[in-house]
Amino acid sequence: MQFLTPLRSGTELNQVERWKLERHPLNVYQSVIDTYSKEGVGAIAKVDGEVERLKWVGIYPQRQGGDAFMMRVKVPGGRLTSAQARTVGEIAGVFGRGADPHPIFGDAYCDITTRQTIQLHWIKVEDIPTVWERLAAVGMTTVQACGDSARNVLCCPVSGIDAEEAFDAYPVARAISDYFTGNREYANLPRKFKMSVTGCLDDCAQAEINDIGMWPARLDDGTLGFNLLVGGGLSDGPRMGTDIDVFVCPDQAVEITRAIAQLFGELGNRENRGVCRMRYLVQELGPEGFRAALAERAAFDLIASGESLTRRYRGDHIGVHPQKDPGSDTPGRKAPGSHTPGRKAPGKSELYYVGLNVTVGRLVAESLIGLADLAETYGDGEIRLTTDQNAILTGVPADKLDDLLGEPLLTTHSPHPRPFERGVVACTGTEFCRFAIVETKARAATWARMMDDRFAGLTEGDEVVRMHFSGCSASCAQPQIADIGFRGETAFDEGRIVEAVDIGLGGSLGHDARFIDWVEGAKPVEQVPEALGHLFERYAAERRPGESFRQWVRRSPNATLREVMGSGTR
Numbered sequence: 001m002q003f004l005t006p007l008r009s010g011t012e013l014n015q016v017e018r019w020k021l022e023r024h025p026l027n028v029y030q031s032v033i034d035t036y037s038k039e040g041v042g043a044i045a046k047v048d049g050e051v052e053r054l055k056w057v058g059i060y061p062q063r064q065g066g067d068a069f070m071m072r073v074k075v076p077g078g079r080l081t082s083a084q085a086r087t088v089g090e091i092a093g094v095f096g097r098g099a100d101p102h103p104i105f106g107d108a109y110c111d112i113t114t115r116q117t118i119q120l121h122w123i124k125v126e127d128i129p130t131v132w133e134r135l136a137a138v139g140m141t142t143v144q145a146c147g148d149s150a151r152n153v154l155c156c157p158v159s160g161i162d163a164e165e166a167f168d169a170y171p172v173a174r175a176i177s178d179y180f181t182g183n184r185e186y187a188n189l190p191r192k193f194k195m196s197v198t199g200c201l202d203d204c205a206q207a208e209i210n211d212i213g214m215w216p217a218r219l220d221d222g223t224l225g226f227n228l229l230v231g232g233g234l235s236d237g238p239r240m241g242t243d244i245d246v247f248v249c250p251d252q253a254v255e256i257t258r259a260i261a262q263l264f265g266e267l268g269n270r271e272n273r274g275v276c277r278m279r280y281l282v283q284e285l286g287p288e289g290f291r292a293a294l295a296e297r298a299a300f301d302l303i304a305s306g307e308s309l310t311r312r313y314r315g316d317h318i319g320v321h322p323q324k325d326p327g328s329d330t331p332g333r334k335a336p337g338s339h340t341p342g343r344k345a346p347g348k349s350e351l352y353y354v355g356l357n358v359t360v361g362r363l364v365a366e367s368l369i370g371l372a373d374l375a376e377t378y379g380d381g382e383i384r385l386t387t388d389q390n391a392i393l394t395g396v397p398a399d400k401l402d403d404l405l406g407e408p409l410l411t412t413h414s415p416h417p418r419p420f421e422r423g424v425v426a427c428t429g430t431e432f433c434r435f436a437i438v439e440t441k442a443r444a445a446t447w448a449r450m451m452d453d454r455f456a457g458l459t460e461g462d463e464v465v466r467m468h469f470s471g472c473s474a475s476c477a478q479p480q481i482a483d484i485g486f487r488g489e490t491a492f493d494e495g496r497i498v499e500a501v502d503i504g505l506g507g508s509l510g511h512d513a514r515f516i517d518w519v520e521g522a523k524p525v526e527q528v529p530e531a532l533g534h535l536f537e538r539y540a541a542e543r544r545p546g547e548s549f550r551q552w553v554r555r556s557p558n559a560t561l562r563e564v565m566g567s568g569t570r
Contacts, residue, residue, distance in 0.1 A: 016148070017270045019049030020188050025056035025147055032057065033129045041067045041125055056149065056187065058142025059128070062121065062432045068098075070432055071120040071128070072145035073135060076177035077155030077170050078116030078385035082372040084138045085383050088118055089368035091131055096365065098122045102431075104442045105362055111441075112361035112389040114425060114478055115152045115194070117145060121432055141181065149187045150180035150261065154210065156200030157384035157392055158353055161323040166216035166309045167224050169199035172253045179254050186261045190268035190276040194233070195257060197226070202314035206387055208232050208509050209481065211278040212260055213241045214248060217306035225249045227305040230260065230290060231282025234475035238515050239279045244291040247306045259298040267293065313510030316388040316464070318355040318422055319415050320401065323394070326351065350398040353384075356410065357417035359448065360426040360441045361389025370409045378404040389425055418452035419459040421445075423466035423483070427476035436471030437488035438499040438525060444469040444486075450529055455536045458543075465549055469501075480515040481507045483550045484532070491522040499525045505553040505561060512550075519558045520565055531565035538564045 013021070028050060036043050044050050051061060054069075062068040073088060080088075092110045098121065101107040111119040123131060135141060144150060155173035156162065176195060180186055195212040198205035207213025207229050214226035226248045232241030248256050260278075267285075269276040282290050295302050356371075363371075371391060375383050380395025391413065396404055405415065424447075427433070429440030448467060459465065468482035479485025485507060491500035500523055504516030523531060539552050553561060 012271050014271055014273050014276075016049075016052055016273060017190075019052055020148070022049065023047075023053065024184060024188070025053040025149075026143070026182070026184055026187050028053040029057050029143065032059075032125070033132075037126050037129050044125070053147075055146035056144060058145035059123075060146065061434065063430060063434050063436075064099075064432075067124050067126070068121075069123045069125065069128070070428070071123045071131065071142055072113070073118045073120065073140055073142055074145045074152045074177070074181070075117050075140075075385055076153050077159065077173045078157045078387075079155075079170065080383045080385065081138070082375040082381045082383065084140055085375070086369050086372040087134055087138045087140070088120070089363075089365045089372065091134060092120055092368065093365035095124070095127050095131060096120050096122050102442070104445070106364055108365040110363055110365070110368065111428065112358055112363065112385050112391065114387050114389060114476065116154055116157070116385045116387060117152045118385070119428070144181055144187065146192075147187075148189050148191050148193075150177075150189075150193045150195065150257075153177040154194075154196040154198070154205040154387060156198045156202075156204050157386045158317050158321075158323075158394070159199060161351075161353055161394055162200055163322055163324040164201055165199050165324075166201060166218070167199040167250075169197050169214075169216075169226075169250070172214075172250050173197040175254050176257050179258065180261070186258070186265065189261060189265050190270050191273070191278070193261060193264065193278065197253065199224075201309055201311050203310050203312070203510055204314055204317065204387060206313075206478075206481075206509060207310075208241045208513060209234055209238075209478070210241065211264075212257055214253065216309040217247060218309060219247060219306040223249065223306075225306065226253065227308055228256065231279040233277050233279045234478055234480050235277075236274070236473055237279070238475070238480045239283070240513060240515075242282055242287050242290075243305060244287045244294070245305045246291065246294070246302050247304060252300055255299050256294075259294055262297050263290075263293050311511065313508060313513070316355060316386055316390055316422065317353070317392055318357055318390060318417065320352055320354050320405075323351040323353055351380075351394075352396045352398065352401055353392055353394045354396055354401075354404060354415050355386070355390060355392045356413040356415055357422055358390050358413055359417075359421050360424055360445050362441060362445075363391075367409060367412065371413075374404065374407060374409065388423070418456045419463055419465045420448040420451040420456070420467060423464040424448035424469075425466070425477050425482070426469040427471050427474075429469075429471035429488075433471060435474060437490060438471050438501065440469045440471045440477070440486075440488070443525065447529060447532065451532060451536070454533065455540070458536065458540055458549075460546070463548060466507075479504060479507070481509050482516065483507065483553075485516045485518075486528075487518075489522045491524045493524045501525060501528060503528070503531070503565065506550050508550060514554075517558055519561050523565070527566065534564050534566065535561070 159170040213229035229241030426444035485504035507516035
C-alpha cells in the first residue's frame, strides 16, 4: 500500500501533498549526502519543495537563514544510553555553535523537547552527513523526527523501573518506533502522527493529547494491556483523545498502530493543512465510525476496552525515588492503590532513580556529557528524558546515592527544584523558529525564577506550578495543559508593535483533565511579571486549605482573574 496517491475521491491536493507526490520525502536523505552537503543550500533551493522534504530527516531551516539548520534527534521512549548522550553532547559542542553566545545560555547547547527528543542548533548542511554518521554509530537517527509521518513514540521515562507501574511498556513503544521509522509505505500521511504508549499509572506520557494514546488497562481475566485513545492533540482546535472501546494486547500494538496509520492515510484530509490532523478525522467519523473503519483494516478482531488502570497525570519524575525490586517480573498486577512503596532502609541491592530538573529543557554540551559521566559512575549507564523537558538518572545503588547528590552538576540540574522552575516548559521561540512570534526560553526561565523568589512558599510538598510558554499557536510547549499557559502574540502598546502573549489558566490532564481558559489576550510581555505577581498575591489571600493554584483559578470567574492581572492593551 502506497500513500503517495490519496484515496479520498475528489481531493484537491494542497501544495505540500503535491510536493510529496512528485518525490517521496525520504529520498531527501541521500540527496543531502550526495549533493547538498557538497554544493550547499543553494542546491536545496533549486528543487521545488525540498525544504519541506528535509523535515522527513529531522531538519528545519533556522530563523537566521543561510546554512544554519535545526536538527531533531529521535529518542524512542526518551531512553538514552550514556554513549548516546555523550555523542549528542559532543556533536553540540563541535557543530552546534552560533555566531554569538547567548547572553543567558552561552553557546553549544541542545534542547530536550516535550516529545522526549533532542534538538540541535546551528548545524551546517556540509556537516550533516558527519553528524548522521556519528549518531548512527550509537544507534540513533533523525529520520522522521519531523514531517507528515510517525514522530517520536512517547513512553513513561521510568518504564521497567517504576515501583508501581502496571507493566513495562517500553518494548512496545520501541517496536512501534522501529516499525514506522524508515517505512516508506507509511511515511506520507496527511499530517504529523503522534503516538504515546505507557504502562505507567501516572500518565506522564500524555496519552490524552496524542493521535494514538495507549495507557494501561486490565481485562476481567487479569490480562494486562492497553485501552486505546485516538484523536487527541493541541495547537488550534485542541481535543482530548477519544476512548473508542478497544483493548489492545501488547503483542497487538504494532498492528493496531499500523491499521490506524492506514486509516488516516486513506481517509484523512489532504486538502487543507489547517484541518488535516487525525483528530479532525475522528471528529468527522465519530467514535463508532472510527472504530468500524479501524475494524475493517486491523488484522485481528477488536475487543471491548478493559478496566482503566491510569489514575492521574503527574507529568514529571523529579526527585529521588526507589526503583522496583530487581527481578520483579510482573510489577503492578495488584490493583492500583493496594500498595504504596516508600523509601526503604538502604540495602546493598536497593536501587534508586534520580529525576533532575533541566529548566526549559536547555542543556549545554558539557552538561549533557557530564550527565553521561554520572550515569556511568553512579548508575546503570542510562539517562531518561521526560515530556516535561527534564532528565533522569537510573539504577543508582543506595550506597552511591549521597555521592551522586553531592556532585556539582546537580546544583545546576537539581533533583529538588523550586516549584516554578520545576514546572516551566518552553518551545524554541524566535531564537531559532521561523514560525514563532516571541522569544520564549530565556523569558520563561527568568519568569519562573522570579516567581520562585516571590512565591515558592505558597506551594505544599511536591506541588508543581506548570507554566508553559509557546511562541506561537502551534503549541509545541503544550500551554493548553498547563496551570499557566502563554501563547505568543503581538500587541500595539504606546504607539508601537511589541511582543505579547495570550494568557490561559487552569489546564491539566488526568482525573481533572481540562484545557486552559484563555483569560487574557495579547498582554505585552513586559507587563506579564507584574500580572503574575498580582495573580499569586490574590491566590495567597483566597486559597482554601490544601487548595492548589489550578483548583483556585478554576473556581474563580475569568472576568475576576482578568481584572486581577490588569487589562491588556492592543
